[in-house]
Amino acid sequence: MAVAVGRALRLGGRWSAVAPAGPRPQTLRLIYTTTAVRRKNVGASGPEKYTEAFIKKQIEEFNLGKRHLANMMGEDPETFTQEDIDRAIAYLFPSGLFDKQARPMMKHPTEVFPEQRKIQWGEDGRPFHFLFYTGKQSYYSLMHETYEKLLNAQKYQDQLTAQDLPPQKEKKNLAGSRWLTKIELEEMLLEKLSDLDYSRFIQLLQKLLTLPCGDIEEKYIQKFSKEVPAQLKKVVIEPLKYDERGVAFSTGEGTRKTARATVVVYDNGTGKITVNGIDILHYFPVLQDREQLLFPFQFLDRIGKHDMVCTVSGGGRSAQAGAIRLACAKALRSFVTEQEVEFMRQAGLLTVDPRVKERKKPGQEGARRKFTWKKR
Amino acid sequence: DDSLLSEPLSHPDFFNVKELFSLKELFDARVHLGHKKGCRHRFMEPYIFGCRLDQDIIDLDQTMQHLQLALNFTAHIAYRKGIILFISRKRQFCHLVERTARECGEYAHTRYWQGGLLTNAHIQFGPGVRLPDLIIFLSSLNNVFEPHVAIRDAAKMNIPTVGVVDTNCNPCLITYPIPGNDDSPTAMELYCKLFRMTIIRAKDKRRQSEIFNELQ
Numbered sequence: 027m028a029v030a031v032g033r034a035l036r037l038g039g040r041w042s043a044v045a046p047a048g049p050r051p052q053t054l055r056l057i058y059t060t061t062a063v064r065r066k067n068v069g070a071s072g073p074e075k076y077t078e079a080f081i082k083k084q085i086e087e088f089n090l091g092k093r094h095l096a097n098m099m100g101e102d103p104e105t106f107t108q109e110d111i112d113r114a115i116a117y118l119f120p121s122g123l124f125d126k127q128a129r130p131m132m133k134h135p136t137e138v139f140p141e142q143r144k145i146q147w148g149e150d151g152r153p154f155h156f157l158f159y160t161g162k163q164s165y166y167s168l169m170h171e172t173y174e175k176l177l178n179a180q181k182y183q184d185q186l187t188a189q190d191l192p193p194q195k196e197k198k199n200l201a202g203s204r205w206l207t208k209i210e211l212e213e214m215l216l217e218k219l220s221d222l223d224y225s226r227f228i229q230l231l232q233k234l235l236t237l238p239c240g241d242i243e244e245k246y247i248q249k250f251s252k253e254v255p256a257q258l259k260k261v262v263i264e265p266l267k268y269d270e271r272g273v274a275f276s277t278g279e280g281t282r283k284t285a286r287a288t289v290v291v292y293d294n295g296t297g298k299i300t301v302n303g304i305d306i307l308h309y310f311p312v313l314q315d316r317e318q319l320l321f322p323f324q325f326l327d328r329i330g331k332h333d334m335v336c337t338v339s340g341g342g343r344s345a346q347a348g349a350i351r352l353a354c355a356k357a358l359r360s361f362v363t364e365q366e367v368e369f370m371r372q373a374g375l376l377t378v379d380p381r382v383k384e385r386k387k388p389g390q391e392g393a394r395r396k397f398t399w400k401k402r
Numbered sequence: 403d404d405s406l407l408s409e410p411l412s413h414p415d416f417f418n419v420k421e422l423f424s425l426k427e428l429f430d431a432r433v434h435l436g437h438k439k440g441c442r443h444r445f446m447e448p449y450i451f452g453c454r455l456d457q458d459i460i461d462l463d464q465t466m467q468h469l470q471l472a473l474n475f476t477a478h479i480a481y482r483k484g485i486i487l488f489i490s491r492k493r494q495f496c497h498l499v500e501r502t503a504r505e506c507g508e509y510a511h512t513r514y515w516q517g518g519l520l521t522n523a524h525i526q527f528g529p530g531v532r533l534p535d536l537i538i539f540l541s542s543l544n545n546v547f548e549p550h551v552a553i554r555d556a557a558k559m560n561i562p563t564v565g566v567v568d569t570n571c572n573p574c575l576i577t578y579p580i581p582g583n584d585d586s587p588t589a590m591e592l593y594c595k596l597f598r599m600t601i602i603r604a605k606d607k608r609r610q611s612e613i614f615n616e617l618q
Binding site for chain 1: 487497503508513519527530531534
């Protein structure tokens with residue numbers, strides 16, 4: 027008995043006394059418990075964190091707060107939209123934080139609180155979904171449905187071969203669409219997925235695609251695919267405008283480092299260039315800057331044919347020259363064929379130069395230069 | 403209410419499950435075919451009729467008796483509105499089993515079994531879950547040819563089990579074993595059909611008895 031007690035004490039458990047309700051109430055039975063039994067599993071305290079009543083109360087409070095805010099801003103409470111709310115909050119609580127989601131916001135509770143799953147079983151205790159006991163009911167029911175569609179498609183194919191009809195080979199356009207990502211699928215199913223589950227589902231869908239399927243299956247697959255917008259956004263080239271004298275002109279804007287430039291290029295000109303009301307010979311004494319300005323015209327063999335009037339501010343000498351160059355190239359797009367526009371793009375005349383001054387870091391003298399290293 | 407529940411218990415075969423199957427049907431569905439002699443489990447020897455060219459043949463007379471007991475038991479459970487869970491880890495028949503469960507209005511689990519589903523249910527599902535009152539194994543092995551974890555868990559949680567045991571399975575912890583083939587598609591379709599018919603029959607009988615009692 028003493029040995030047993032000693033062994034248990036060495037293991038580090040807790041003793042608790044249990045008095046059995048029996049014919050011998052005097053004896054106490056010592057049972058061995060651990061701290062694990064006392065520890066409350068808060069993390070696994072059920073899927074429902076926000077009750078329906080709580081969400082309803084939040085919605086009422088939101089609507090009341092919206093009316094108060096409208097009164098504060100002096101606007102009509104009836105026609106106060108979400109954008110007005112955002113503007114009002116940004117005005118009343120200005121914040122310099124970079125992360126938009128860290129700033130104060132007032133949104134409808136359905137956007138703030140994530141969608142929760144309600145209780146899965148009825149009053150008699152029977153769960154509603156037939157795959158409830160698997161744990162991941164939405165995912166597995168999705169797999170079940172998809173597999174059923176696959177079987178139907180196979181049956182359809184067998185019917186076609188039985189009737190000796192040629193198999194339909196329609197190449198579906200896969201280039202313009204992509205499958206839903208794992209996160210999007212999780213949002214759709216309101217359930218956590220693992221990477222393996224997700225990859226299995228995508229493989230099933232791909233297998234379904236390879237078979238010739240009917241309309242129903244097409245619609246089903248479309249639920250899980252998204253259109254990918256064209257990578258290259260078609261830049262709209264503005265048409266030429268005509269001023270009072272009947273001369274065609276077009277405008278362009280350009281930036282380089284901190285310099286901003288706007289340019290108006292006129293047709294039927296003699297090659298005169300004016301910057302901020304000053305001739306370029308006086309504004310840009312350095313040859314390099316003037317060469318930068320002339321480069322777009324030189325590239326398109328239109329040196330003496332256009333007049334240019336520019337306004338530029340900010341930056342230094344070279345930055346202003348680069349900004350005007352970009353603005354000029356953009357303006358010249360309207361005068362020129364599409365092929366030449368492509369040539370200009372490939373030459374780099376239409377790309378914004380992303381290089382800006384790198385910030386200085388603490389512990390260093392400059393952006394990259396470190397302090398002089400002394401051995402001792 | 404008491405008479406509703408106690409009346410079926412007085413008859414040996416209240417739901418007349420014997421008429422649902424015959425020896426010929428079992429034979430045509432190839433239920434008597436077992437695995438090879440080398441795969442034979444020690445505890446299945448009483449149920450085996452013989453061995454032909456190294457392949458074990460299951461005794462269909464015993465299968466008939468066990469099947470009748472098992473179907474009668476499921477009918478009683480369904481009559482008393484119990485939750486029935488179908489389990490089969492055979493990938494071929496996963497869809498069939500799920501479809502059967504859905505048509506009966508009962509539940510199925512033909513996917514990877516997470517460890518604490520029965521034993522840790524209050525934490526996995528939430529407080530107040532109702533566990534299944536009967537578990538039907540349409541194939542009692544898992545994909546690694548070992549006894550399914552649910553057999554042991556059901557025994558731990560005092561849940562009765564009905565299971566189709568093949569010649570390489572362990573019939574020990576299953577309350578109503580049914581020695582029979584679990585690999586042929588015909589055999590599986592036969593079992594699904596039998597279970598579906600018994601459950602639907604029992605539920606219809608319950609509804610009729612309730613209506614009858616209300617009218618009185």
